[in-house]
Amino acid sequence: MEISPDTWVLYEWRGLQLNATIVFTWAVMALLVVGSWAVTSRLSAEETVSRWQAALEVIVSTIRDQIAEVGADDPGRYLPFIGTLFLFIATANILSVVPGYQPPTGSLSTTAALAICVLIAIPLFSIGRSGIAGYLSGYIQPTPLMLPFNIVSEISRTIALAVRLYGNVMSGTVIVGILISVAPFFFPVVMQVLGLLTGLIQAYIFAILAMVYIGSASRSRRGSDGPSPNETGD
Numbered sequence: 001m002e003i004s005p006d007t008w009v010l011y012e013w014r015g016l017q018l019n020a021t022i023v024f025t026w027a028v029m030a031l032l033v034v035g036s037w038a039v040t041s042r043l044s045a046e047e048t049v050s051r052w053q054a055a056l057e058v059i060v061s062t063i064r065d066q067i068a069e070v071g072a073d074d075p076g077r078y079l080p081f082i083g084t085l086f087l088f089i090a091t092a093n094i095l096s097v098v099p100g101y102q103p104p105t106g107s108l109s110t111t112a113a114l115a116i117c118v119l120i121a122i123p124l125f126s127i128g129r130s131g132i133a134g135y136l137s138g139y140i141q142p143t144p145l146m147l148p149f150n151i152v153s154e155i156s157r158t159i160a161l162a163v164r165l166y167g168n169v170m171s172g173t174v175i176v177g178i179l180i181s182v183a184p185f186f187f188p189v190v191m192q193v194l195g196l197l198t199g200l201i202q203a204y205i206f207a208i209l210a211m212v213y214i215g216s217a218s219r220s221r222r223g224s225d226g227p228s229p230n231e232t233g234d
Helices: 020-040 051-070 075-097 108-140 144-182 187-225
Strands: 009-013 016-019
Touching (some): 016 020, 020 051, 020 075, 051 075, 051 187, 075 187, 144 187
């Protein structure tokens, strides 16, 4: 039983390996791109819309509402990034019902890459709100002695994001593999259904935590540097 898709090498040439993590990651991205293009290419403003457009509107509005509940004052600003994180992780996990497929989120390299995206997004969104000086000053609030602690906090929560998602997805794969060897008929089906639910929950948790980190960083930087010009109306 292969615990991680990293160990499944599909092609190797002169020391360069193409493993299942890379293949399945690009497959998920291609599926999302093609699916989003197919749905958005036929959007309609009429009262009667297609089922695909209705489903898309429900997903987008739900993600926007969840971002607003976290406390973001402008959900539309964060929607593309947070929505992409959620849809990628959810799709990658849901496709685990396909025979021969292994979710790329079961690889620490994939979850680490997603966590690094969040790590990069935090200063980008914060700088967009309060500028570079305002963002950097947040690291020494309320006192310059907090600088090393704030840096360690940024690194530790990035590691926590990556390890949490990887651990939950990988453990589910291992449990299913064990049950298949012990009771190959009934229990694997039950665990597969539970795995789908867990996969969606993990996608939700990752996206919400990313929004919490981004939102808290933006609010703390704005609070330490005063309101932005857009908020004051200047």
